[in-house]
Amino acid sequence: MTTLVAPAPGSALRWLAADSWTIAKRDLVHWVRNPTAIVFGVTFPVMFVLLFGYVFGSAISVPGGGDYREFLMPGMFAQAMISGAASTVAIVSTDRARGVTDRFRSMPVSRGAALVGRSIADLCNSALELTVLVVCGLLVGWVTRTGPLAVLAGIGVLFLMRFAMIWVGIFLGLIVSPEAAGMAWAPIFPLSMVANTFVSPEQMPAWLGTIAEWNPVSATAGAARILFGNAGAVTAGTASWPAQNALVLAVLWPLLIVAVFLPLAVRRYARAAR
Template sequence: MTMVAPAPPSSPLGRLRWALADGWTVTRRDIIHWIRQPVALIVNLAFSVMLVLVFGYLFGGAMSVPGGGNYREFLLPGMLVLMMFFSLESTIMAITEDKSKGVTDRFRSMPMSPSAVVLGRATADMLMSVITLVALVACGLAVDWKINRGIGLALAAFGLMLLLRFALLWLGIYLGLMLPNPESVAAVQILVWPLGFLTSVYAPPETMPNWLGTIAEWNPLSSTVSAVRELFGNPGIGGDSWIAQHSILMAVLWPVLITVVFFPLAVRRYQRLSR
């Protein structure tokens, strides 16, 4: 008996519903993995909390914030943004593992929406990012971090962090599709960590040598860090450079630019798999 796959919906609304339904199915696959194998999720959250405690207490006593202020209040917004950046590694690893195991090809051979795999991956990673933010916010509140400018601006700050994470998703999906196997992710990690630390997360750029401070200020992460500090009302706001004085604007423009560049590259690379 021959099974005939149903024809794809012909209307735009039907195709959208098809994509959303199949994308949610792929997302549920990842959620089930978290429930059945929670070790990876727990380790990821524990690592994030550990970094906050290590830098906040182990090194925090030796750090001073220009203009004064509690170093842990200076640190927490940066750590929230940094964890959004480090989540790039999990996106790359998940995409590379599915591709190397043939899971992506099996999805592509099924009568499902062509965008479902990418949409499902994006939804699962954004959900994981929200969970990470909740855990870090709870940790921050426990170590005397404060939101000083009201819930409205705080929600805007969280929105900027998730916007950055959304942009980095497409970079991660593209790199995951480009890398030949999971072992090659280590080569990307070598670059991820220096890019994450060469920012204003741990120290203000004005305390660095001029050339290094300029690089740190123009790192896209630094714009989001500065914008989030401003919206939360935490210390470490300011700077004489143009980009430091327009951090909220750049915290929007950088993610938009990253998305514009890597979204079409990721989609095109996915469409060319197994050709």
């Protein structure tokens, strides 16, 4: 006679955490063994900092005054968190095409471990990229003018957006081919450009400025400027509603994205087939 034993309280969560970390380590090992991806992922944002900070920066004014590089860096941080979705799409799509996704689904591991592990690995990758950008920013003159708690909150806002974009990347990676995944940067690039990343929406044509103000990237960059105390940060009564409420939108936008794409990614993963 077979006796079914109920799992101990919390065992499912421990199982998920252990399996997720195992898969995350696997993803991180693959990433470390691909130095080309590391170099490209780190140097591309740095090149943007140097290009806009030293080449175009002298021709761009900051609303309310202030140093342009100080205005630029929070925008670059936000752009890096958004752009990371392209690598997520490419990696997930490649794993699916090579049968790795099917192998995970057939193994005796927690059902959500593959997706959670992917998100952990991508957050670790983003932490390195953000660290390099922060160091680069400090070298070109960027500083924070608030206390440690506000700075940590600013970093938290950036990672919240990155976490949201991970689920967008996972979902898209599960439905597109590796060839199409290689072009994932195409829609992401204008998303990060038509925002307050490099210039204020006030300096754009009215219709384009309205789009930029409501862009999730603008909310994240604007919130980071406020929390870091950087040039270009706005306060109530000085700008449009989205700019005045950047801190609120910087939380609401990622939560909305997660609410939409996390269930879609989980459902697609459960139904994935080679």
